Amino acid sequence: MSAQAPSAVILIRAERFTPNPATAADNAFQGDAPAGQSDDDTAAHALAEMDALADALRAAGVRVHVFADEDHTRPDSVFPNNWLSTHAGGMVAVYPMYASNRRHERRADVLEMLKSSYRVQTIVDYSGLEPDGIFLEGTGAMVLDHVSRVAYTARSYRADTHVLERFCTDFGYEPMAFDAVDSAGVPVYHTNVIACIGTDVALIALEMIPDEDRRAQVRERLSVNGRTVVELTEDQIREFAGNAVELCGRTPEGRRRYVMTMSARAHRSLRPDQVAAIEESCEIVSVDIPTIELAGGSVRCMIAGVHLDRRPSAEQELTEAVEAINEDAPGTLDGSDLIRADEGADA
Known part of the structure; x- marks a missing residue:
């Protein structure tokens, strides 16, 4: 399995979605909701879009963890x-x-699910930096190459380079920071709206990096291991073509499949040659999410990938325990003996 493409994701089913005025x-x-559309209608449309994304990912064989959020004070x-x-x-x-x-979007129940279902060794919490006005908004602020261990980061209020360096030291990445702006000179607020890194293909708007030397360095670093670099235009970025993510799913027969997940709007903005370059290594899965895109993010922003090893099920743990005991004393236990022993202890 590719280190780049997770096979499980976390989605938040935000029941009171609305574009956030604070951002x-x-x-x-x-953007703004259509004139005359009520907050209730906006929320209902967004819920349908979230459910459609979850269904599309499950259909692609991706494991999906959905958490409900009924709090109207967490629009994003x-x-x-x-x-x-x-x-x-x-x-x-x-x-x-x-x-x-x-x-207060940070949720203990999400972390508890990760600890109970996956092998979690360490949680590093940088949120204590907020009172100092220092921010690094996760894989919005950084686009991570998990294979070459590079953290691509467009500088902004939401991506402080001091925290970036601290993260890279703690997690073993090389920082690759750069400035990125649109044609009006407005800085890009999140790196993941202009860049997506897959196993064998990367999508990026290199033209939005004004420093030519840095632009060339980013291109070279992305392609050093043979990865195809698909250059996006600023117009395509405004259609969220850069806000995509590669995931690892399964076919109904159990075979591995790689999918590039993006919005239908993003998909429509791609030229045929760009689509062909992507489809050399993965399928495109696209979902129409126009309401959620009003908040300034698209499919990539909705997905927190799970790059962790799963914990074995209770049945697997039982089998492993029996095998370990029988290695030392062959024939000592079978699975039913251990189950009966556990039942007696519970009683």
């Missing part, structure tokens, strides 16, 4: 990748958030 100042991708909770990331080796990071009304 509009520096998010040039954010549908975007969990900003406060949480997971990493091979049992590492989990929790991040400091720029908008104060986003900071």
Whole structure:
């Protein structure tokens, strides 16, 4: 399995979704609900879009963990990748958030699920940096190459390079920071709206990196191991073409399949040659989410990938325990003996 493409994801089913006014100042991708549309209608449309994404991922054979959120004070909770990331080796990071009304999106129940269902060794919590005005909004602020161990980061209020260096030291990544702006000179608020890194393909708007030397360095670093670099235009970025994520699913027959997940709007913006380049290594799975995209994020922002090893089921643990005992004393136990012993202890 590729280290880049997780086979499980976390989604938040935000029942009171609405574009967040607290993030509009520096998010040039954010929009308003259609005139005359009530908050209830906006929330209902968004819920249908979240459910459609979950269904599409399950159909692709991706394991989906969905958490409900009924809190009307968390308008952006549908975007969990900003406060949480997971990493091979049992590492989990929790991040400091720029908008104060986003900071209580962090959820203990999500972390508890990870600890109970996956092998979690360490949780590193950077959220204590918020009172100092220092922020790093997870895999929104960083686009991580888990294979080459590089953290690509567009500098912004939401991506402090001091925290970036601290994260890279703690988690074993090389920082690759750069400036990225649109044609009006407005800084890109999150790196993951302009770049997506898959196992064998990367999508990125190199034209939005004004420093030519840094642009060339980013391109070279992305392609050094043979990865195809698909260059996106600023117009395509405004259609969220960069806000995609590669996942590892399964066919109905159990074979591994890699899927590039994006919004239908993003998919429509791609040229045929770009689609062909992506489909050389993975299938495109797209879902229409126009309501959620009003908040300035798209499919990538909705997905927190799980890069952790699963814990064995109770049955697997039982089998492993029996095998371990019988290695030392062959024939000592079978599974039924251990079950009866456990039942007696519980009683």
